[in-house]
Amino acid sequence: MNTVVPALALSGVSKHYGQVAALRAVDLTLARHSVLGLVGENGAGKSTLISVINGTVLPTDGELRVNGSVVAPGAPLAAARAGIATVFQEQGLVANLRVHENMLLGRERGFARAGFLGTNATAALARDVLNELGIAIDPMAVTGDLAFGERQLVEIAKAFALGRIYPVEPIVLLDEPTSALSDKETQILFNSIRRWRDKASIVLVSHRLSDVFAVCDHVTALKDGTVNGHWAVADATPDMLHEAIVGRPRSAGYYKESEQREDLGEIVLDIRSLTVPGQLRDVSLSVQAGEIVGVAGVLGSGKTVLGNAITGAIRPAGGEISIRGKRLKPGSRSDALAADVGFVPAERNIAGVIGMHSIEWNLTLPSLRSFRFGRWPVLSAARQARVTDSWIERLRVRTPGRAVQIRNLSGGNAQKVVFAKWLARGIKVFVLDDPGRGLDVGAKEEIYVLLRDLARQGVAIVLISDNLPEIIGLSNRIITLRSGAISAEINAPAHDKPAETAVVPHMV
């Protein structure tokens, strides 16, 4: 086969949604057997581009060629036959099916034609693909029993399984696969990608520039729906990419250390001997007004469970949680809400926002009680609209207006709405689990500014994260969790931040 013909070539691709130009005359090439990084701000058009390539979105204009041949636009089956497989930004696995059933879901006929029939054959095929990718997951496991990151790996294996049906080399499109993965799972994925590079061509969307440098050969930056730069990774630097993505150079003091509050107030959140069988052991922690306490730990360390327990999303078996001296009812989300505890959970599409509702509704829902006329419980529509608009502006949510349904926002912009709904309400305690997930480098920085503002106003903040630079940069104090128990407490004053190497040994 002619090796100079690229695996994928897009020319002049545009996509308009009403007034919104999601893509404008995009040209893009993916060289055969290479990995192309696709980067850009929230709403830049990355997911739209992925959807145009896999045929689920019909472009307004433009042409797509696979191995030199034109593929019909807006035709998912034609794209699949050309070998294009996608791992979407939002997970699409069915929880009560087994792993191997999910891996061929929607492709049953193709598998049957390729000669794979019956449970044994599909399970064997699934095992084979998982093995080849180096993913240690049992194809017979029930998908819903797997951890979030493991389900993401199954999605990835599902995309690669497509290469077994159609006799073409797969072109695998990965839309932010690493944002839901721990460091360890990210390494598994990258090893899989390196192994597959001789048999496939890959597009990887990511907000982590470190992903680009770890595994990509080339990188294309999108900005406002157009291509704003293309490089061989060997010729690119993080600063160049940052500027192409955000449109301005990366600021020194990304984590706003100089604005860290050192004069803390009274204890706001007090946790005593919190226990969740098998997940948390005797965790005690207090957080003062204006303080940011970072919680670091590997997957399964209990850090997500801790966030869920503080906010009433799960009911601990023992221990107590008080807010300003008042005890919370264990496992009661409404009691935590009444005590002004805000929560940005790890799995935002489940617990964060309601997709079919508008931005305005999602943003003002937790604060409805403040939209009264005096004593009258009447909503002031005008005020609700004003508040929504001000947050859209402040967080730069890319949208034509407040009435837009959340599901029509880009992934990162939907997350900004999750933040805004708490900021609009006024809270005393803010628990955030992986707040940077899915946010572009500029939006992250905006969130960091907001967290510093909240701290200045006296909010007690618990920051759960996988991202060590973020935890170290933002926190006054860091606790590490290991097997459900606190393994260390490390001070992190603005003028004397600990090194990552001082934190990691307490996590593993």
Ligand SMILES: Nc1ncnc2c1ncn2[C@@H]1O[C@H](COP(=O)(O)OP(=O)(O)OP(=O)(O)O)[C@@H](O)[C@H]1O
């Ligand atoms: N179905 C839709 N209806 C209306 N507008 C849409 C729709 N899908 C996407 N858009 C808009 O198109 C633009 C590009 O969105 P896209 O999802 O491609 O961004 P993205 O680069 O993937 O962002 P993120 O990093 O946040 O995932 C956004 O302004 C978004 O609001």
Ligand SMILES: [Mg+2]
């Ligand atoms: Mg996206």
